[in-house]
Structure formats: C-alpha cells, structure tokens
Amino acid sequence: MRLAFLTMVWRDYWLLDKWVSHNEKLVPRRQLYVVNHGGDPEVDRIAEGCNLIHVPRDEITPDLTRRRWDLVGGITNGLLAFHDRVICTDVDELLVYTGSQGSLLDHLGRAPMEGQALSPVGLNLIPTPEDAEDETLPVLQRHPNALVSAKYTKPCIAGERVVYTVGGHGLVRGRFRIDPEILLFHLHYVTPDYAERMAARQDIVSASKAQNENAEAPLNMPKRHWINWAKPDMIRDKEFGIFARARALDVAQGFDQCAEILRGAVVSEGKKTVVEPAIVTKDPVRIVVPKALYSAI
Numbered sequence: 601m602r603l604a605f606l607t608m609v610w611r612d613y614w615l616l617d618k619w620v621s622h623n624e625k626l627v628p629r630r631q632l633y634v635v636n637h638g639g640d641p642e643v644d645r646i647a648e649g650c651n652l653i654h655v656p657r658d659e660i661t662p663d664l665t666r667r668r669w670d671l672v673g674g675i676t677n678g679l680l681a682f683h684d685r686v687i688c689t690d691v692d693e694l695l696v697y698t699g700s701q702g703s704l705l706d707h708l709g710r711a712p713m714e715g716q717a718l719s720p721v722g723l724n725l726i727p728t729p730e731d732a733e734d735e736t737l738p739v740l741q742r743h744p745n746a747l748v749s750a751k752y753t754k755p756c757i758a759g760e761r762v763v764y765t766v767g768g769h770g771l772v773r774g775r776f777r778i779d780p781e782i783l784l785f786h787l788h789y790v791t792p793d794y795a796e797r798m799a800a801r802q803d804i805v806s807a808s809k810a811q812n813e814n815a816e817a818p819l820n821m822p823k824r825h826w827i828n829w830a831k832p833d834m835i836r837d838k839e840f841g842i843f844a845r846a847r848a849l850d851v852a853q854g855f856d857q858c859a860e861i862l863r864g865a866v867v868s869e870g871k872k873t874v875v876e877p878a879i880v881t882k883d884p885v886r887i888v889v890p891k892a893l894y895s896a897i
Contacts, residue, residue: 601684601685601705601706602682602684602685603626603631603683603684603685603686603687603705604633604682604685604686604687605619605623605631605632605687605689606633606672606675606676606679606688606689607634607635607672607690608634608635608637608672608690609634609635609637609643610637610638610640610657611640611797611800612692612791612797613642613643613646614791614792614793615692615787615791616643616646616691617646618694618739618897619691619694620632620634620650622897623687623694626705627705629647629648629649629650630649630650631651632647632650632651633650633675633679634650634651634652635655635672635675636655637655637657637668638655639654639656639657653675655671665766665767666766669765672688672764672768673688673763673764675688676688676758676762676764680758680760680761684709684759685708685757685758685759686757686758687756687757688758689754689756689768690768692786692791693754693784693785693786693787694784694785694787695720695757695782695784696783696785696893696897697781697782697783698781698854698855698893704782707781707782708757711779711781713759713777714775715760715771715774715775715776715777716755716759716760716762716774716776717756717757717759717760717762717774718776718778718779718782719754719755719756719757719776719777719784720754720756720757720778720779720782720783720784721748721753721778721779721782721783721784721855721859722748722751722753722754723747723749723752723784723785723887723889724751724839725739725740725746725785725786725788725789725790726746726747726839726840726843726886727745727790728745731744738894738895738896739785739787740785740889740893740894740896740897741891741894741895742790744888744889745843745887745888745889746785746886746888747839747842747846747886748849748858748861748862748880748886748887749786749877750874750879750880750881751875751877752784752786753875754770754784755768755771755776756768756784757782762774769874769875770872770873770875771872772872773871775873776873778859778862778866779859780855780859781854781855783855787897789836798833842881842884843884843886845884846886847885848887848888849885849887850887851887851890861880861885862875862880864879865877865880867879
C-alpha cells in the first residue's frame with residue numbers, strides 16, 4: 601500500500617507541526633506533500649524533509665478557496681498515478697484509525713472503496729470550561745468533547761480520480777463510503793493561536809474586498825461568500841450552540857452509530873454528493889473521545 605498525505609498551508613505553524621508529526625508516524629516525510637502558499641520560510645522549516653511545493657500568494661482573490669481546491673484536487677489526482685491512496689485534508693484535520701488490526705495503512709489496504717474515495721467519521725473538537733489547561737497534554741486528552749459533524753465527514757481518502765467540492769466536503773460526479781473505523785478530528789477551535797488565526801482571516805477579507813472593488817471588472821460575489829472568514833465568531837458561536845443542544849452518544853464500543861447517522865445524511869443533488877449538515881443538525885450528536893484514543897493526537 602503506497603500512501604501519500606497532502607495539505608496546503610498559510611501561516612498555521614502550530615497546526616502544520618501537528619500535521620507533520622502525526623502523519624510521519626505512518627509514512628516517511630517524503631510522502632507528505634505540503635503546498636506552501638506564499639513560500640513562507642517558517643513553513644519550509646517545519647516541513648523540512650517533506651515534499652514541498654511553493655505557490656505564489658501575490659494576490660488574494662474572492663475565489664481563493666475555489667482556486668485552492670482546484671489545485672489540491674489536481675495534485676491529488678496526479679499523485680494517484682504513483683500511490684494507491686492519497687489523503688488530502690486541510691492542515692487542521694487529522695485522521696485516527698480505531699480498529700484493532702494493524703495501522704491505518706494496513707486498514708486502507710483491506711478497506712473497500714465503493715466509489716472514488718473513503719470518508720472518515722467527522723468529529724469537530726469543541727473546547728469546554730472543563731478542558732485541561734495544561735498545553736503539554738495530548739490534544740484529545742485536553743479537549744475530549746466533539747460534535748459528530750457532517751461538514752467534516754469528507755471524502756478525503758482518494759483511491760481514484762476525484763473532483764472535490766469547495767472545501768473538499770464532497771465530490772463532483774463521484775461516490776464515497778463512510779468508514780466507522782477512521783475518524784477525522786477537526787482541530788480548528790482548539791488551537792492555542794485561535795484568536796491570531798481569526799484576525800489574519802479578517803485581514804484577508806478586507807484586502808480581498810478592497811482589491812475586488814478597485815478592479816477594472818469587479819466580481820459580483822454573494823453576500824455570504826466570505827462570511828466564514830469575515831465573521832468567524834458568528835460561525836463558532838453557532839457551532840457551540842449546536843453542541844450545547846446535542847444529545848450524548850456513547851462511543852466506547854466504536855463509532856458505527858455515528859457512521860449510520862452520517863450515512864443517513866448523504867445527499868446527491870445534480871453533480872454533487874455531500875453529507876448534508878442541515879440533516880445532521882436536526883438531531884445533533886456529541887461524543888466524548890474514549891481515553892484509549894487520548895494519545896492519538
């Protein structure tokens with residue numbers, strides 16, 4: 601089983617360090633592909649020994665996210681000519697295998713695809729007042745509470761040519777299977793530099809809007825296009841509100857029930873297939889990470 605990991609990063613140093621150290625437990629660094637958006641020397645330092653690809657960041661366009669996913673999707677498909685599986689995630693997303701038969705690498709050698717890709721069970725880590733303050737603890741021990749998330753149940757393990765939707769949350773003209781023995785942990789809200797990262801996002805929005813307004817042919821962007829970047833607190837508070845009303849699900853015996861809930865929310869509309877968040881949030885589910893997984897991240 602030849603496996604490659606791929607991510608694209610700008611400034612997220614703490615997360616990149618986690619991404620590299622987590623994934624190099626499975627494969628050599630040369631099989632970790634890092635797209636350095638802007639050629640940041642600190643990114644090069646953290647990812648030393650990985651396969652580094654520099655792309656320019658000379659301008660910030662309103663369609664930046666679409667361009668980014670066109671790029672990493674294209675790289676994913678190119679790497680599939682030389683690897684059996686390519687795992688393409690954002691830098692704040694880490695995979696954990698919960699099965700008892702070998703490693704994630706071994707599991708992927710056995711797991712059926714049933715389409716172009718596999719999707720882990722998406723878990724969005726949510727900080728709570730009871731979380732430990734000791735930053736030296738493993739992430740999952742410090743922040744063990746998570747929402748079962750449709751948005752982060754992503755077909756990120758590609759076995760055949762894929763076309764990702766924006767954000768990699770679904771496939772265009774493709775199918776995927778949700779695997780209950782693989783988890784995707786979204787670390788976005790539990791990073792120690794969360795406030796700094798959100799401030800940087802707001803700077804991006806300001807620069808992008810100004811650039812677009814001053815362009816000879818400005819793009820007509822929907823009002824909600826930049827909301828995840830311009831108003832991160834609003835998005836965070838909404839997610840925290842869903843967590844507050846979610847029912848608890850015991851996952852001590854595994855994540856099969858989580859996978860069943862998510863499979864029930866798979867929707868195909870037109871060319872796109874995604875796990876629809878609106879379906880899952882009608883009856884949201886939260887979990888506590890089993891202690892046996894604390895050291896995984």
